[in-house]
Amino acid sequence: MAQVELIMPKMGESVAEATITSWLKEVGDTIEADESVVEIATDKVDSEVPSTAEGVLIKKLFNEGDVVQVGQAIAIIGSEGESTTEATVATPQKENTPTETSTLIAETASIANVVATQKIGKTSDSGKFYSPLVRSIAEKEAISIDELEAISGSGKDGRVTKKDILDYIPNRSNKTTTPTTSNGMEKSTQINSAPAQVKSEPKKSSISLNAGDEIIEMDRMRKLIANHMVMSKQTSPHVTSYVEADMTNIVNWRNKIKNEFLARENEKITFTPIIMEAIVKAIKDFPMINVSVDGDNIIKRKNINLGMATALPSGNLIVPVIKNADQLNLVGMTKAVNDLANRARNNKLSPDDISGGTYTVTNVGSFGNVMGTPIINQPQVAIMAIGAIQKKPAVIETPSGDAIAIRYKMFLSHAYDHRVVDGALGGMFVRKVADYLEEFDVNREL
Numbered sequence: 211m212a213q214v215e216l217i218m219p220k221m222g223e224s225v226a227e228a229t230i231t232s233w234l235k236e237v238g239d240t241i242e243a244d245e246s247v248v249e250i251a252t253d254k255v256d257s258e259v260p261s262t263a264e265g266v267l268i269k270k271l272f273n274e275g276d277v278v279q280v281g282q283a284i285a286i287i288g289s290e291g292e293s294t295t296e297a298t299v300a301t302p303q304k305e306n307t308p309t310e311t312s313t314l315i316a317e318t319a320s321i322a323n324v325v326a327t328q329k330i331g332k333t334s335d336s337g338k339f340y341s342p343l344v345r346s347i348a349e350k351e352a353i354s355i356d357e358l359e360a361i362s363g364s365g366k367d368g369r370v371t372k373k374d375i376l377d378y379i380p381n382r383s384n385k386t387t388t389p390t391t392s393n394g395m396e397k398s399t400q401i402n403s404a405p406a407q408v409k410s411e412p413k414k415s416s417i418s419l420n421a422g423d424e425i426i427e428m429d430r431m432r433k434l435i436a437n438h439m440v441m442s443k444q445t446s447p448h449v450t451s452y453v454e455a456d457m458t459n460i461v462n463w464r465n466k467i468k469n470e471f472l473a474r475e476n477e478k479i480t481f482t483p484i485i486m487e488a489i490v491k492a493i494k495d496f497p498m499i500n501v502s503v504d505g506d507n508i509i510k511r512k513n514i515n516l517g518m519a520t521a522l523p524s525g526n527l528i529v530p531v532i533k534n535a536d537q538l539n540l541v542g543m544t545k546a547v548n549d550l551a552n553r554a555r556n557n558k559l560s561p562d563d564i565s566g567g568t569y570t571v572t573n574v575g576s577f578g579n580v581m582g583t584p585i586i587n588q589p590q591v592a593i594m595a596i597g598a599i600q601k602k603p604a605v606i607e608t609p610s611g612d613a614i615a616i617r618y619k620m621f622l623s624h625a626y627d628h629r630v631v632d633g634a635l636g637g638m639f640v641r642k643v644a645d646y647l648e649e650f651d652v653n654r655e656l
Contacts, residue, residue, distance in 0.1 A: 213265040215283035219561075227279050228252045229490060235267045241287060248284065257561050263287050267296060270460070275369055277344075338363075339524065342372060345485065347375050353382075431526045442588045443555040446627035450583050451637045455644035457599050457618040459652050460484055467656060475541060476592070483543040485596055486516055486571060488646035490536045496639045501630060502566050502589040508630055517567035517587060520554040521576075528554055529587055533565040541656065574623075575599065591627035592636070596620065620647075 218228060227411040228250040228583060235247050246258035247267070269286040271365035272278055339350070339357065353375070355433050361378050363370040417427075428436065470480045493500050493514050514536040518527040530550035532538070538546060553559050569590060574582040575598035582595040597620050604617040 212287040213286050214265070214267065216261060216285040216287055218250070218278045218280050218282050218284050219259060220280050230274050230276050230284070231256070231270050232274060232280060233270060235260070237267050237270060239267050250511045251280075252561060255505055256557070257559075259284070261287060266290055277372065285557070291353050306314065309635055313357060317446075338369070344370050344372060344375055346477055347372070347379075349381075351375075351379055353379075355387065357382075396430055398431065398543055399406060424565055425629060428462065429524070431524070435527055437441070438588070439585050442585050445588060445631060446586050446591070448583070448586065449624050449631075449633065449636060450623055450625045450631070451640050452581060452624070453622045453640045453644045455620050455622055455647045456604070457481070457620045457647060459650045460647060461599065461618045463650065463652050463654065471544075475545070477544055477548055479544050480547070481599065482518070482571075482573060482596075483540060483547045485643075485647065486518070486532070486535065486547065488643050489569070489571060489594060490514055490516065491646050492538065492639055492642040494643055498635060499592050499626070499631065499639050500566075503591065503630055504589075511568040513566075513568065515566050515568045517564075517570035517590075518550060518585075519570060519587075520551055521573035522557075523555060528564060529567060530559055530563045533566060569593070571596065575620065581623045583623060584625050586625060586627055591630055592639075593625050595623035595625070596639070597623065 229252075230248055230536075231251045232249040233247070234249060235245075236242055241247060241261045241264065243262070243264045244260045247261050248259050250257055250259055265287040266289065267285060268288045270284070271282075271286070272284050278284055301508075330476065342620065344358075347353075358370065361370050361374055362368075363374055397577075444544055449450065460481065460615045464484070468479055471477065497510065500511045500514060502511065513534055514537040516532045517525055518532065519529050523529055530553070532546045535543065536548075550559070550563065553563070567587065567590060570587040570593045572582070572584050572593060572595050574584075574595045578598055580597040580600065582597070584593045584595045586593050599618050601604070602619045603614050604619065605612050606615050606617070622640050622643060624636055624643075626636040628637075
């Protein structure tokens with residue numbers, strides 16, 4: 211067979227690169243079509259890359275720990291008998307994108323000379339490994355190998371990551387030497403004469419430790435979640451509106467049909483898909499909730515893709531997405547919710563499963579909480595928290611007058627981006643969701 215390149219696949223909106231975490235096959239191993247070859251990690255999810263062809267792994271084009279751009283070849287697969295020397299496909303050149311700092315440095319001739327004479331290899335004399343992305347940034351910013359060695363790495367085995375080097379550059383560019391001229395005037399030799407455009411991170415506070423305290427390092431996913439949450443709060447001015455919905459009709463209907471539903475569909479029906487159905491209806495009524503912000507532009511989304519925040523066994527959080535949720539009936543919604551929740555708990559989600567969301571729902575009621583103030587999942591502009599369903603005494607209207615009865619009540623907490631969603635829209639939307647829930651037909655057929 212002809213040699214085939216195994217390409218780093220597209221992994222959803224805003225995902226441009228992935229890190230190779232583990233090779234599942236070695237050179238010379240036989241590979242079946244659709245068999246997993248390599249494990250990768252993005253800033254959203256861990257996944258596996260399956261082979262697009264049957265054959266033998268002839269050559270790996272990247273090592274574990276390397277950062278690879280989407281669309282690049284990561285391995286070569288061919289027929290048995292072909293050797294690695296026969297693999298003539300070269301690794302595609304990665305375009306050097308502008309770094310987030312110090313763009314004038316690369317334009318100076320003196321820096322060009324430094325870059326030309328100090329090509330940084332994948333490993334240094336000390337044995338430290340540097341990914342292609344880190345090497346590209348170092349070369350562009352004229353960071354010598356000795357200087358690169360001095361950067362403290364936060365990656366696996368102390369490797370310097372993209373974030374490490376980008377955090378280092380602003381502080382480095384502020385270091386200037388000011389030799390004096392013969393008349394005593396200071397003469398600046400700082401190469402970057404333009405003010406730095408990237409703000410350096412504030413100094414971290416020093417936390418005192420007491421006897422018996424335990425230090426637990428964040429895992430990779432927890433770091434990503436933390437950064438994403440901080441970014442969202444810095445990006446969007448959050449406002450939260452609350453409505454209490456009467457869920458009595460829904461509770462009674464579900465109790466009536468849940469056994470029949472399980473027997474017929476082999477699926478349990480929870481309250482989540484019923485609530486999501488109501489949210490989809492409300493989004494159709496208020497489409498300006500289903501938007502994103504791009505600078506001074508508002509992007510009105512055509513598709514309604516509902517994200518559902520899901521807690522993992524590790525305690526971390528992930529948000530799989532139900533694509534085109536408005537095209538699903540209640541049975542389809544139930545199957546989609548159960549499928550994504552099960553695959554999330556078993557770490558079987560693909561990058562595509564968590565991309566493209568336009569509105570997110572989080573069920574704080576599953577932990578016994580009655581309401582919450584959720585953080586918007588960027589680049590969306592709103593998120594709904596559904597609370598625990600509780601029995602409460604409530605005043606109801608009857609033909610003979612008002613009466614007090616036991617009702618099932620649930621709070622809806624709607625957080626939204628006040629840049630584009632005002633209180634009227636945010637409040638009317640959550641009220642409309644509650645209306646759809648309260649008007650649920652108790653005689654509805656499956």
